[in-house]
Amino acid sequence: MDGTRTPTTAPVLILLGPPGAGKGTQARMLEEQFGLVQLSTGDLLRAAVAAGTEAGKQAKAVMEAGELVSDDIVIAILRDRLAEPDCANGVILDGFPRTTVQAEALDSLLAESGQKIDAAISLDVDDAAMVERISGRFTCGNCGEGYHDTFKAPTTKGVCDKCQGTDFKRRADDNAETVAARLDAYHAQTSPLIAFYLAQGALARVDAMGAINDIASDLGAIVKKATA
Numbered sequence: 001m002d003g004t005r006t007p008t009t010a011p012v013l014i015l016l017g018p019p020g021a022g023k024g025t026q027a028r029m030l031e032e033q034f035g036l037v038q039l040s041t042g043d044l045l046r047a048a049v050a051a052g053t054e055a056g057k058q059a060k061a062v063m064e065a066g067e068l069v070s071d072d073i074v075i076a077i078l079r080d081r082l083a084e085p086d087c088a089n090g091v092i093l094d095g096f097p098r099t100t101v102q103a104e105a106l107d108s109l110l111a112e113s114g115q116k117i118d119a120a121i122s123l124d125v126d127d128a129a130m131v132e133r134i135s136g137r138f139t140c141g142n143c144g145e146g147y148h149d150t151f152k153a154p155t156t157k158g159v160c161d162k163c164q165g166t167d168f169k170r171r172a173d174d175n176a177e178t179v180a181a182r183l184d185a186y187h188a189q190t191s192p193l194i195a196f197y198l199a200q201g202a203l204a205r206v207d208a209m210g211a212i213n214d215i216a217s218d219l220g221a222i223v224k225k226a227t228a
Contacts (some may be wrong), residue, residue: 011036011090011227012115014097016193017123018186020134020179021208022215026123027092029216034223037087039078041095045069048077055080075105082113090227100192118226120197121219122190123208127183135176141167 013036015023027038048056049063055076059069074096082091097103110116136149142165147154155161158168173182197203204226206218 010088010115011118011223012093012110013090013118013223013226014093014120014197015123016120016190017208018125018130018183018190020130021123021125022212023094023123025212026216026219027094030092030219030223033216033220034227035089036092036223037090038092038094039081039087039096041074044077044081045074048080053077053080071102071105074102075109078106079109079112082109097193098189100196103193103196117197117200117202119204119222120193120200120202121204121206121222122194123215124205125208127180129209130183131176131179134174134179137174138168138170140165141169 013030015027017023030036031038045056045059045063049060050056055073058073059077062069062073078096081087093106097106107117132150133148136151137146138148139146140160140163143160143163145160145162146152147168158166160166160168173179194203204222206215206222208215
């Protein structure tokens with residue numbers, strides 16, 4: 001990107017993909033390559049609450065009551081965030097929208113400033129392979145270095161390559177049964193979004209089972225086309 005886009009024409013991209021598909025990794029790479037800003041719903045809510053914005057105060061009250069933050073509040077927080085200077089070159093939305101109702105609300109929000117969804121990119125995965133990928137993950141309890149039973153085992157069994165620690169941890173929900181259930185839930189929730197953005201002509205798909213750099217290259221080509 002040449003940095004000449006105005007805030008009202010800054011690209012807005014959505015990353016769709018189940019847990020473990022690599023959304024976070026790829027979003028960070030796109031941030032570095034294109035000067036985009038990754039916006040995740042959780043981070044937005046926490047930042048708004050910490051900043052004490054009007055929408056943040058509303059979100060805090062709802063969360064303290066143990067309830068889910070409404071779409072209206074999320075949209076209000078997103079509206080505030082998109083108006084900040086660092087979003088002028090464009091954003092990547094991660095974790096929002098999750099439903100077609102949210103997608104329609106997002107379209108209305110963007111229309112206020114003459115923007116639209118330039119690309120909704122689906123990171124497509126093979127469910128069986130994803131179960132193996134996620135359920136095999138573990139980390140060093142000392143330094144946080146990530147490992148995998150099949151793809152990245154420590155050079156010396158039971159010893160971290162990075163810090164030589166011997167305490168390893170696995171997430172309780174990184175087991176085959178839980179991962180399969182999360183994938184089923186994702187597909188059920190996201191299928192309508194796939195159809196929604198396909199109908200808009202904004203859907204792009206990337207095979208997310210390959211090498212990280214190959215996936216990044218495919219994503220980069222989509223972003224270049226969307227931001228041209």
